[in-house]
Amino acid sequence: xxxxxxxxxxxxxxVTTLWPESTPREALLVLSKGDxxxxxxxxxxxxVVAKAPxxxxxxxxxxxxxxxxxxxxxxxxxxxxxxxxxxxxxxxxVTTIDxxxxxxxxxxxxxxxxxxxxxxxxxxxxRYDPAKGAVDWILGTGQDRTHMIFVSEDMQRIxxxxxxxxxxxxxxxxxxxxxxxxxxxRRGPMGPPGGDWEETVVPVGRGAEGFDVAPDGKELWTxxxxxxxxxxxDLATKKVTDTLQANVRGANRLKFTPDGxxxxxxxxSGAGLVFLDSATHTEVxxxxxxHGAAGIQMQPxxxxxFVACTGEGYVAIVSLKTLEITDRIDAGPEPDGLAxxxxx
Numbered sequence: 361x362x363x364x365x366x367x368x369x370x371x372x373x374x375v376t377t378l379w380p381e382s383t384p385r386e387a388l389l390v391l392s393k394g395d396x397x398x399x400x401x402x403x404x405x406x407x408v409v410a411k412a413p414x415x416x417x418x419x420x421x422x423x424x425x426x427x428x429x430x431x432x433x434x435x436x437x438x439x440x441x442x443x444x445x446x447x448x449x450x451x452x453x454v455t456t457i458d459x460x461x462x463x464x465x466x467x468x469x470x471x472x473x474x475x476x477x478x479x480x481x482x483x484x485x486x487r488y489d490p491a492k493g494a495v496d497w498i499l500g501t502g503q504d505r506t507h508m509i510f511v512s513e514d515m516q517r518i519x520x521x522x523x524x525x526x527x528x529x530x531x532x533x534x535x536x537x538x539x540x541x542x543x544x545x546r547r548g549p550m551g552p553p554g555g556d557w558e559e560t561v562v563p564v565g566r567g568a569e570g571f572d573v574a575p576d577g578k579e580l581w582t583x584x585x586x587x588x589x590x591x592x593x594d595l596a597t598k599k600v601t602d603t604l605q606a607n608v609r610g611a612n613r614l615k616f617t618p619d620g621x622x623x624x625x626x627x628x629s630g631a632g633l634v635f636l637d638s639a640t641h642t643e644v645x646x647x648x649x650x651h652g653a654a655g656i657q658m659q660p661x662x663x664x665x666f667v668a669c670t671g672e673g674y675v676a677i678v679s680l681k682t683l684e685i686t687d688r689i690d691a692g693p694e695p696d697g698l699a700x701x702x703x704x
Contacts, residue, residue: 381409383448385703388657388666389430390675391418394693398430398446403659406677406689410451414444422468422475423448423701424490430701431468431475431488438464438481443488448701459495462486467508472515478506485509485520485531499557501529510573521568521582528568528582528591530560530598560598564591570613574638575620581638583611583625590614590625590636604641608634612654617680618662626653626667633667633676635683645683649676657698668695 381402387409388401396418397411414421419435430448434440443457443465459465464481474496475488483506487497503522506529510519518531534556565584568591573580579601580593588609592602610629617624622644623636632649636642651671658665666689667676675689675698 381407383409383451383703385427387427387448387701387703388675388689389421389423389448389699389701390666390668390689390691390695391421391432391655391697392692392694393418393670393696394673397692398432399691400448400451401675401689401691406687408689408691411692412446412451412453414446414453415442415456416440418444418697419466420468420697421699422470423699424470424475425473425704427701427703429454429490430699431470432697433465433468433477435464435466435480441465441479443468443475443477448703457488459486462495462498467520469509469511471511471513476509476511476518478509478520480505480507485518499531501531501559503527503529503561507569508571510571512573512577519571519573519580521564521571523567523569523585525561526564526566526568526584528562528564528571528580528593530562530580530593530595532558532560534558562593562598562600564593564600565589565603567611570611570615570625572615572623574616575618581614581616581623583608583614585609585611585628588631590623592641602641604636606634606636606643607631610652612652613656615656615658615665617665618658618660622680624656624665624667626656628652628654628670633678647678647683647685654696655698657700660700660702666698668698670694670696 384402390399400410414432415434417436420433430446432444434442441459441463447454462479467478489496504524516533520529565587567585571582590604590606594601608631610627613626625634633647635644654670655668677687
């Protein structure tokens with residue numbers, strides 16, 4: 361009898377060791393720059409259910425629309441040129457995408473069934489088509505350190521921040537007839553007459569990096585890390601309408617809450633986590649984080665926000681009702697990029 365119990369006990373231990381928990385339908389994805397892994401977190405329990413290797417210097421992560429795959433940028437400041445793909449169901453790395461000369465991939469988004477990315481060292485943005493297994497589109501920005509990217513759902517507008525140039529690029533699908541001359545007969549800003557895209561470069565502040573587009577699509581806010589300011593661009597006129605003295609030197613990421621009422625800014629320096637009122641442009645609260653913060657991910661229902669406290673070594677959970685830290689997640693050293701996946 362004792363032998364049978366021991367066999368059952370060790371069988372149980374083996375099964376629980378060999379079979380990690382399955383990925384929940386909704387999951388928080390956390391990159392660890394310290395151990396080069398992607399952690400899959402159950403947002404209900406705040407428990408890491410699995411980890412997968414993602415290659416050198418992972419910075420940003422995005423999930424596919426069906427919640428089955430995650431794409432990770434291997435950045436290296438231009439030293440690397442790959443995206444790592446993780447199967448969120450099997451919780452394993454499935455492939456590494458070689459981007460060739462498109463070095464320094466960083467910012468990511470998934471729109472229209474494709475992965476869009478910046479290639480900082482190439483001064484370009486690109487698009488990877490999973491169906492074709494290839495990069496199917498590339499566009500140069502002509503700006504230094506094109507870092508973060510936002511693509512509208514209709515894919516008619518693309519926005520990037522360009523850190524060293526201190527600019528924001530607004531890239532729009534051309535309304536000119538194919539092959540027709542541009543207005544005034546001059547060559548368009550993105551190439552020869554009849555070009556598919558037109559770029560407007562908007563000067564902002566030094567070190568423009570983290571940015572977001574308001575939920576109503578009317579404004580773009582970007583945090584300028586070197587100046588400690590926030591620039592607000594009216595997207596109808598494509599002009600800066602206000603520059604906020606927000607005291608956010610070292611700003612890393614900027615995100616609107618789902619309702620558009622608050623703007624959150626993380627800082628890798630002493631500014632910590634800052635909350636601004638989007639209507640009054642005033643500071644609402646500041647949470648001190650001695651060793652800095654990076655990635656920001658809103659829970660879609662607007663109840664919480666997850667903040668990667670890179671220097672602290674954990675992900676903070678902040679209530680958007682009380683604006684207080686309520687818990688933390690240990691997802692690996694130097695957490696950075698965050699994303700949300702929903703399996704369809």
